Amino acid sequence: MVIHLKPETEAMIEQRVHQGGAYQSAEDFVEQAVALLHEQESWLAENRAQIADQIAEGYGAAQRGDLLDEDAVRSLVASKKNSLRNE
DSSP: OOOOOOHHHHHHHHHHHHTOSSOSSHHHHHHHHHHHHHHHHHHHHHHHHHHHHHHHHHHHHHHHTOOOOHHHHHHHHHHHHHHHHTO
């Protein structure tokens, strides 16, 4: 299979490969990118209903004027990040 990329995409891939580390070649970079995309799409498909419910809940809260202030949101996000790190 031949894939044609925009020059800026090729340059980004080459830069990441030449930085060393996780990618040994452009092919390795693309394979890992495709695998990550597949994982994301699978996760979204598995969680679509829950995401839709959360959006509806948030929209309803906004319509009622029942919103969190900036500090509460930052605290909630930090708590969720810590929770995910500990899993």
